[in-house]
Amino acid sequence: MGFVYFFYLTLQRTRRFLETTSPVTLLRTPSMTSEALPPPASELHVTKKAKKLPTLPGSMVVQFQDATGKQTGPRIDLPTDSTPAQLELLINELRKATDPTEESQGKVPYSCYINDVEVLDSLRDTLESQGIVNGEAVININYQPLAVFRVRPVVRCTDTMPGHTEAVIHVSFSPDGRRLASGGGDTTVRFWDTGTSLPKFTCRGHRHHVLCTAWSPDGSRFASADKAGEIRLWDPATGLAVGQPLQGHKQHITSLAWEPLHLNRGKGERLASSSKDGTVRVWNVRTGACLTTLAQHTNSVECCKWGGQGVLYTGSRDRTVKIWALQGRDGEAGFGKLVKTLVGHGHRINTLALNTDYVLRTGPFDHTGSLALDAASPMEAAEAKYRKFLEGSEGRERLVSGSDDFTLFLWDPLGEEGGKKPLARMTGHQQAVNHISFSPDGRYVASASFDKKVKTWDGRTGRFLSTLVGHVGAVYMVAWSPDSRLLVSASKDSTLKLWDVAKGAKAKETLPGHMDEVYALDWAPNGASVASGSKDRTIKIWRA
Numbered sequence: 001m002g003f004v005y006f007f008y009l010t011l012q013r014t015r016r017f018l019e020t021t022s023p024v025t026l027l028r029t030p031s032m033t034s035e036a037l038p039p040p041a042s043e044l045h046v047t048k049k050a051k052k053l054p055t056l057p058g059s060m061v062v063q064f065q066d067a068t069g070k071q072t073g074p075r076i077d078l079p080t081d082s083t084p085a086q087l088e089l090l091i092n093e094l095r096k097a098t099d100p101t102e103e104s105q106g107k108v109p110y111s112c113y114i115n116d117v118e119v120l121d122s123l124r125d126t127l128e129s130q131g132i133v134n135g136e137a138v139i140n141i142n143y144q145p146l147a148v149f150r151v152r153p154v155v156r157c158t159d160t161m162p163g164h165t166e167a168v169i170h171v172s173f174s175p176d177g178r179r180l181a182s183g184g185g186d187t188t189v190r191f192w193d194t195g196t197s198l199p200k201f202t203c204r205g206h207r208h209h210v211l212c213t214a215w216s217p218d219g220s221r222f223a224s225a226d227k228a229g230e231i232r233l234w235d236p237a238t239g240l241a242v243g244q245p246l247q248g249h250k251q252h253i254t255s256l257a258w259e260p261l262h263l264n265r266g267k268g269e270r271l272a273s274s275s276k277d278g279t280v281r282v283w284n285v286r287t288g289a290c291l292t293t294l295a296q297h298t299n300s301v302e303c304c305k306w307g308g309q310g311v312l313y314t315g316s317r318d319r320t321v322k323i324w325a326l327q328g329r330d331g332e333a334g335f336g337k338l339v340k341t342l343v344g345h346g347h348r349i350n351t352l353a354l355n356t357d358y359v360l361r362t363g364p365f366d367h368t369g370s371l372a373l374d375a376a377s378p379m380e381a382a383e384a385k386y387r388k389f390l391e392g393s394e395g396r397e398r399l400v401s402g403s404d405d406f407t408l409f410l411w412d413p414l415g416e417e418g419g420k421k422p423l424a425r426m427t428g429h430q431q432a433v434n435h436i437s438f439s440p441d442g443r444y445v446a447s448a449s450f451d452k453k454v455k456t457w458d459g460r461t462g463r464f465l466s467t468l469v470g471h472v473g474a475v476y477m478v479a480w481s482p483d484s485r486l487l488v489s490a491s492k493d494s495t496l497k498l499w500d501v502a503k504g505a506k507a508k509e510t511l512p513g514h515m516d517e518v519y520a521l522d523w524a525p526n527g528a529s530v531a532s533g534s535k536d537r538t539i540k541i542w543r544a
Contacts, residue, residue, distance in 0.1 A: 152544035168533030177526030183210030201239025262383035315349035402433035424462025
C-alpha cells in the first residue's frame, strides 16, 4: 500500500515541478520589444476574443467501487494522466489493505469504467470524451475483475477434419475442452480427439438430420436431437448409445438444455427439449421417462435455456419468452409451473442467452479443464463457481432475447420488480438477429445478424458498444474466448473473423479456408482452439 501512495505522490510532485519550470514559458529579452516585433498574425483583424474552453486540472479526486457499487478504500487524489495499468495496481493494493484474504490471490487484473465507459488510455481521455471538466467533482471509478489467464488469438487452421457426408450443423467442445462432438445432415454424431484431430467414434441411429446437440455438465453424456423429433443419448467414452431414444415430440427439435450440475442433487440427470410442435419436454435420461410437457406456447418453440436458479427459459415464434419452475422432485406440486411470460418483441424469438451460460457449461472445471481440487464433489465445485459468479453480477441472472424484429431485449427475469419489463431494448440491427452470446464474465453481449454485422453491447445495461463490420454475408454464430477478450464469428461468406472487442470495429484476423457457408462454431472452454463446421462437410480446427 505504501509503495502505491509513494508512487502517486511522486507523480504529482513531478507534475507540479514540471508545471513551474515549463519549457514553453517565453522570457522576453530587451530586444524583443513590441516595437521591434510585428504583431502576431492571430492578433490581426481580431474584433472578439475567443472564449477559453475549460480544461481538466492535473489531478482529480476519485472513489473506487466494485461491481456491486461497494466503495473500496478512501477517496484518493489521482493524476488525470493515470493509465489503466496504474489504476489496476492501486485497486489491488486497496483491496489487500481492506481484506487480508486478497493477499493470497496475488495480482488480479481489473478493467475500470467511468459512467459505463471503459478507461482504455488514461483518466483524462475518458473524462474528456464524456465532457467532464469539473475538477471539483468526485469521480466514481467502477472496476471489474478480468480473467486471470489470457487466451491467445487463433490465427491459423491447423487441421481439416473430413468425415461427414453432408453439411456439419453443430460442433461443440466438452465442458473440460478436451473432446469435440459434431452433428450433421448425414444423420451421424461424431466424436473427435482434440489432441490429434482424428475421429474417435461415428455414432449412427438417427433417421434424419441432427439439428442440435448438448453435452451434460459433467461431460459423461452427450445428447443429440433430429428433424424427426427424436433424441438420442451417447457415451462419449465409448461412442455407444445409452438407453432407448427419447420419443414424444411430433415435429423437429430446435434446442436441448441440461439441468445445471449444482441443481442435480440426487434427482437423476434431467434434460429439456424444445420443438417446432410448440411444446417443451423435460426428460429423466436415466429412465427415459418424460417428466412433464410444457404446452402453453402457441407456436414453435425455437430455443430453451436451463438457468442456475431452477427455472427454464423458452423463446417462441409466438413472440414471448416463458419462464418455468423446475425445482424440486419430479411430480412435486409446482414442478413445470409457468412462472411468468415476458412480452415485448414484435416478431418470433430466435435465440436466448444467459450471463451464466459459461459458468453453467463448464460446471466443476477450471479454465485448464481440471476439476477443482478443494471441493468435496463436482456438484459442490459447480455450485461454488456459480455462487461466486453471481456475487460479481449483483446476484442476478440476466437474460437476453434476440428476434426477427431486428432487436434484442435485456431482462432481469427473476428480479425484485417482477422482471416483466425489459431492462433495455437494444436496437441497431437492420435484419433478423440469428444468435446472441454473453461473454464468459457477463460484461458483454455479442449479437449476429442477417445484416452481415456483429454488434456488441454492455451486458449489465444493454448500452450499445460497437458494430463489427467485415463480413459480406449473413453472420450465423458468434463465440467468445474464455477470457472474454476475443470474439469469433461465422458467416455465410465462408469465413470466420476474429475480433478484439476492446479495440474497435476492425477484424483482428480473417480466417478463410471453408469452401461454403459456416454453420457451426465453438471456442473450447480451455481456450486452446476454435472449431467450425460448414456446409462444405468439413470441420476445421483453428489455433494460435
